[in-house]
Amino acid sequence: MTRDTAIFDLIQEELQRQRRGLELIASENFTSLQVMQAMGNVMTNKYAEGYPGKRYYGGCEVVDKSEQLAIDRLKDIFNIEYANVQPHSGAQANMAVQAVVLQPGDAILGLDLSMGGHLTHGSPVAFSGKTYQAHHYGVRKEDGLVDYDDMEKKAVEVKPKLIICGASAYSRDWDYARVRAIADKVGALVMADIAHPAGLIAAGLLNSPFDHCHFVTSTTHKTLRGPRGGIIMMKNDFENPWGITTPKGEVRTVSQLIDLSVFPGIQGGPLEHVIAAKAVSFFEILQDDYKVYARQMQSNAQAMSNAFLEKGYDLVSGGTDNHLLLIDLRNKGISGKKAENTLVKADITINKNMVPFDDKSPFITSGIRVGVPALTTRGFKEKEMKQVVHWLDQVLMNTDNDSVIATVRGEINEYMSGFDLYPEMG
Ligand SMILES: Cc1ncc(COP(=O)(O)O)c(C=O)c1O
The missing domain is CATH 3.90.1150.10 (Aspartate Aminotransferase, domain 1)
Structure with a gap:
């Protein structure tokens, strides 16, 4: 086969660019060589719609093991009961959770994009803002800190079904207990999007959202230093409050609904080569030297x-x-x-x-x-x-x-x- 020198030359050029400059984009990192090697592997050839042990295609016995390793390692990192490693990106992780909790037109409450929030938290130009009725809280003018009183006031006013905390451009820690108290007051569920600080939370350096938030989503390529991708996690599974049942009439748990929301809800075949690379990065996070890096x-x-x-x-x-x-x-x-x-x-x-x-x-x-x-x-x-x-x-x-x-x-x-x-x- 003729080698595509155009693209391989550009990859070399990008390597030189990354080497010679000061990379200060807060959402970027350099993965280890083994994470990249795991990403460029034969698992990209494999269709594996479904989940380990429950696939729609034959020949999944190997990718089943690697996806299960990724799930188990992620559960170990955060000491949690449930993890889905299939979202292709952070945006899809958020979309999958929203699709479980919300019907089109339902109210959501997230940090304003112009105050540090993310597009997927209800911006009018994104799926979340177009599909749901989005409301926003902000930060305080005097000190730039999240205004939890504003969050509470808006929550009481608009009765959101989902409160989203987490941000793309916020340099302080979050009071997840306060967010949960506000949500409980108005009957909302809470999603923490920890795409940015996930690595610091994994190392125990920032507050953990897991005891307070029903859902926790993240990207894997920022402070977690893995391949580009998304994940969805829950400390504990729970019975869905919407009375959704299986075709046999058994009540589904929320984790089952999230799995279904990712596939077949919003995605097709999982990127098993990327999931293998996620597993490698989770392995690295479980080593002692990751804590040194996070500190x-x-x-x-x-x-x-x-x-x-x-x-x-x-x-x-x-x-x-x-x-x-x-x-x-x-x-x-x-x-x-x-x-x-x-x-x-x-x-x-x-x-x-x-x-x-x-x-x-x-x-x-x-x-x-x-x-x-x-x-x-x-x-x-x-x-x-x-x-x-x-x-x-x-x-x-x-x-x-x-x-x-x-x-x-x-x-x-x-x-x-x-x-x-x-x-x-x-
Ligand atoms: C808080 C937050 N959530 C979600 C995302 C979306 O991640 P992705 O670009 O992988 O879709 C980002 C990306 O910057 C983010 O900062």
Whole structure:
């Protein structure tokens, strides 16, 4: 077969890009080589609609074992009773849970997208916002913290069937017990989307949602450092409150409904090669050195936060508990868009981000989101984070000075050559 050199050349080019730059996108990470190797495997050839032991295709005896290993390892990580590892992405994990709990038109309550929430939590441009009647709570203007009083007030007003907590751009921990108390008051169920802080929760460094939230969803590719994908978890299974039964009239449990919601509800054949890679990443999380990594992420984010504060940057909520920072650049007179576009010229990748009560559009924004999972994987510690902030500041203070930007880029490329990334790939 003729080799597709066009794509393999681009893969090489992407490897070089990842090697030479400062990767600060909070939702990105570098998987281990074995996670990637497991992803590029013959299981991509296998159709396996259904679940281990209950498939619609023959020849699933091997992928049954690997999917079961992924499930068992994930259950071990969080000490839980139920896990589904099939969602192709975080968005699909959320969609599958929503499809179990909600009928079209039902009310949901999630964190506003412009205050750090995610599209799948009821944004009008996404499936969740188009299908359900979406309402939002926010963060407090004075300190940038989630406004649980606002959540409670809105919950009493709109009587949501589902309250969603969790965020894409929120640097503080969550009070899951408070969310559950609010939900109980109005008869709602709770879904915690821990896509961002999942790794810190796995390591016991942040509050665990499992004792308080009925459903917990996550991506696997951020702080969990696995392949791109989604997962759905529950601490305990429970009998469905909607009286849904099997064709034989037996009441289904909620875990059965979630399995059915993922397949055949919203997906077809599971990506068994990706599930194998998820299993490898879960194995890695169960090793002692993952805890060291998670602690380092948290210390690095704090070191970075202090360095930005020393240089007069305005951090939403004043700092961080997790792996990311949200920086309001209004006092520096730069938009998020300008910052993103200029930093990339110096091989620094971040994303523009709205800040709470932003006066600019989502395409311009007043802020940037900066995260440490990827650089922590490359071996950066507190000292290196100070250097990173120095470079960011130099570029942000010289957005129209190409020679300063070129010098910073040269320094970064030289520096990064001292931190291995996939040396086995040549
Ligand atoms: C909180 C949250 N939930 C869900 C998702 C969606 O994940 P995916 O991009 O895998 O669909 C993201 C992605 O950034 C996220 O931040």
